[in-house]
Amino acid sequence: MGVRPPRGRRVSARRAAAAFREVHGAMPDGVWAAPGRVNLIGEYTDFNDGLVMPLALPHRTWAAASPRTDGRLRLHSAAAPGGVVELRTADLAPGAVRGWAAYPAGVAWALREAGHTTGGADLHIESDVPVGSGLSSSAALEVATALALTELHGPALPPDRLARLAQHAENAFVGVPCGIMDQTAAACCAEGHALHLDTRDLSRRHVPFAPDPEGLRLLVVDTRVRHDLGDGAYARRRADCEKGARALGVPSLRDIAYGQLPDALEALADEPVVRALVRHVVTENERVARVAALLVAGDLRAIGPVLSAGHASLRDDVAVSCAELDLAVAVANGAGALGARMTGGGFGGSAVVLAEAAGADAVAEALTGAFASVGHRPPHVFPVRPAAGARREL
């Protein structure tokens, strides 16, 4: 829908404040920011009460904001054409707002529904999170807005509460049936750490993950493709996972322990699609636990093969990869990476690669060359360091 952060434009909280003044006529009361995220491991597990392990990107979305006393929301984003979107908070209802403004408006609605004071506000959004690349620009926008609106109008809320409100906004107001991972990552991550999140009880712990001091690089490969199968395919996989849990007599696939997998697979011998999904979910939860243990032990290099095994499982058992993601993973590994996998929902978007720092340029060059040789646009390849979660910046 044409939302695209201007590439190469330097963004910061100060720049967001200055742009706010141009749009709204005065400096903002504050500037709040929330990061995009990349999921290190734990895909298609969050709607099975399972384990995930995202980390926050250095890329962020800034919400510069001031309160209004007339109950109006005046929303503006540097990335969206069409100028200021003006709404009355009293009129907010699911389905009432279309386009990008549904995300911040949905957050205001979710806050009001949950009984938090929300008056009107002027908002200006700046971002350098790639939009629609599987790096969760939507959650960054929601969480930055949620933080801004709560701190403008009342006491600060705990980050996991903000995450749930943001997820509710995306599910019920925007109409996207996402899990809780993206918003929790944006709200709760810590610099130099990945977030080990249990989506069943929402318990979480910060697991140290700082590749650079270990002579490693974590690369994000944005394939810049997005195949249009995403929504229906996601819903179908979700329904099939529920079917698997019912067939196995458990509340969710989380309840199948790794040791029970052979029996579960045997019980599903006549249901090949469901069977493959069960195999993915159970082994993927095991991979998250394994990566967490390796990171706690400081054995960063050893997570590489686990990432690659996760990719094979998403490709073969969940069938949500695509030619470009498979190419990125194969080429990265062929060029000496320690491991690689698609990340996010699939059908395009991004892959994540762990490489030796000394070999990272060779991996990036191999990726560019391989994409060119099959006629794709060059991917965007960039190194990332696990960054902090949402916070006030001005």
Ligand code: ADP
């Ligand atoms: P992803 O979260 O993977 O980037 P989504 O499709 O979930 O992709 O969310 C992208 C949508 O979020 C955009 O189409 C737009 O509506 C909204 N959005 C994200 N970032 C911004 C921004 N900086 N300004 C305006 N809208 C944004």
Ligand code: MG
């Ligand atoms: Mg999103």
